[in-house]
Amino acid sequence: MKLSLMSLTAAAFLSLPALAATTEYELDSTNSVALFSVKHMMVSNVRGTFTKVTGTAHIDEQDLTKSKVEATIDATTVNTNDAKRDEHLRAPDFFDTAKYPTITFKSTKVEKARGGLKVTGNLTLHGVTKPVVLDVEGFTTVSKDPYGNTKRGGSATTKINRKDFGLSWNDVLETGGVAVGEEVTITLDIQMNQKKPAPAATNGAP
DSSP, X not given: OHHHHHHHHHHHHXXXXXXXXXXXXXXXXXXXXXXXXXXXXTTEEEEEEEOOEEEEEEEESSOGGGOEEEEEEEGGGEEOSOHHHHHHHHSTTTTOTTTOOEEEEEEEEEEEETTXXXXXXXXXXXXXXXXXXXXXXXXXXXXXXXXXXXXXXXXXXXXXXXXXXXXXXXXXXXXXXXXXXXXXXXXXXXXXXXXXXXXXXXXXXX
């Protein structure tokens, strides 16, 4: 019995460093943005943003490949600096935000890569879920603001074919080609705040 108790105590003690190595962060929506770029009229790129990005990240400080990230983009906040175009993007021809108000990403694998990380996960857009790979830079840098808050950030980029997600609307041009390209470049510029531990319970004491 004593041996069993000692074994359990030792196992619990050894597990503490692993638990302490995982740090939870929340995306700072004020300082985070999702951007996209797509070919327009066959001659230039139109760039747009989604201004509300939220999510969490569980960072394993001892082994980054064991980390997990989730992000949610408010599709209704799409902005390309053209009100009529933004209205069209929110309509059923494109994002159909009345039916699909959010775009989500959930990581399934994290790998180290030269100069950063490769994060594989499931992107859900327009009601369709497909695997994508994000190339992440700057994620290992940690800093503190003047108020003592621990922060982390980075930039993640991927490319998708919008038709894979049911975004197939287009218009044929008189000069040949189409109005909107199929390939879309997505970039997430994110900043995260380390979650602070919850205050200790006082058990009703004043």
